[in-house]
Amino acid sequence: MLAGLASGQIFGRWLEMFPGKAETFAETSYFGAVGIAPAAWWLFAFTLGTAAGVLVRKTLPAIAITVAVFVAASIVLLVLRPHYAEPVRTTGPDPAAKGALIVNMGRVAPDGREMSSLDEVPGCPLGLGKSVCALAAGYQDFTVYQPVGRFWRFQWTEAGILLAATAVLGGVAVGGTVRRRR
Known part of the structure; x- marks a missing residue:
């Protein structure tokens, strides 16, 4: 020991x-x-x-x-x-999540349903601009983590x-x- x-x-x-x-x-x-x-x-x-x-x-x-x-x-x-x-849940980018134990990540659709961040956002192209397009379409990223x-x-x-x-x-x-x- x-x-x-x-x-x-x-x-x-x-x-x-x-x-x-x-x-x-x-x-x-x-x-x-x-x-x-x-x-x-x-x-x-x-x-x-x-x-x-x-x-x-x-x-x-x-x-x-x-x-x-x-x-x-x-x-x-x-x-x-x-x-x-009990983990912390934030919406949008959170600098406190750096180095944290990530429990879950994803997106919240404008209608309130949770989806994986890998799920396709209707009308948004796949690739680097996907997140910017998703935010413009009313989707928000969320992170659930232990600080x-x-x-x-x-x-x-x-x-x-x-x-x-x-x-x-x-x-x-x-x-x-x-x-x-x-």
Whole structure:
């Protein structure tokens, strides 16, 4: 866990050499590698492996279970991450969305229905002038996002989720060990 915390801090300091990258949601791989999240992930992985080993009592199946559950947990938290807090919704260009975790983007038609920004706008040519034409026709772009200012809140939220799962897995490991000794 201390190694995960240290690596998160080292990687975060290294990213500070690149302006705007140290605390960003824009690149999802950075989120799990900086801050406190790596320490929680490392502790979760260790406890997961321990619990799998106690329950299965065979090395290779325990490793396979650990890898499978770890990958599944990574995917689940990646999908859940945008929903740790209520996202911000803006219409039109928003400079605050830079570096943010984009949840959804699209267009609102003049009649109020939402559409993908890739959907065709009637009467507008495809290409670079499409956005200007769409705005002139009464369509508005919207962005739903998590602001960069929530980076540390999300780090602590994810760490809390992982620590709760770690506590459960630790209980499973201890309970499995105690039952086998009797």
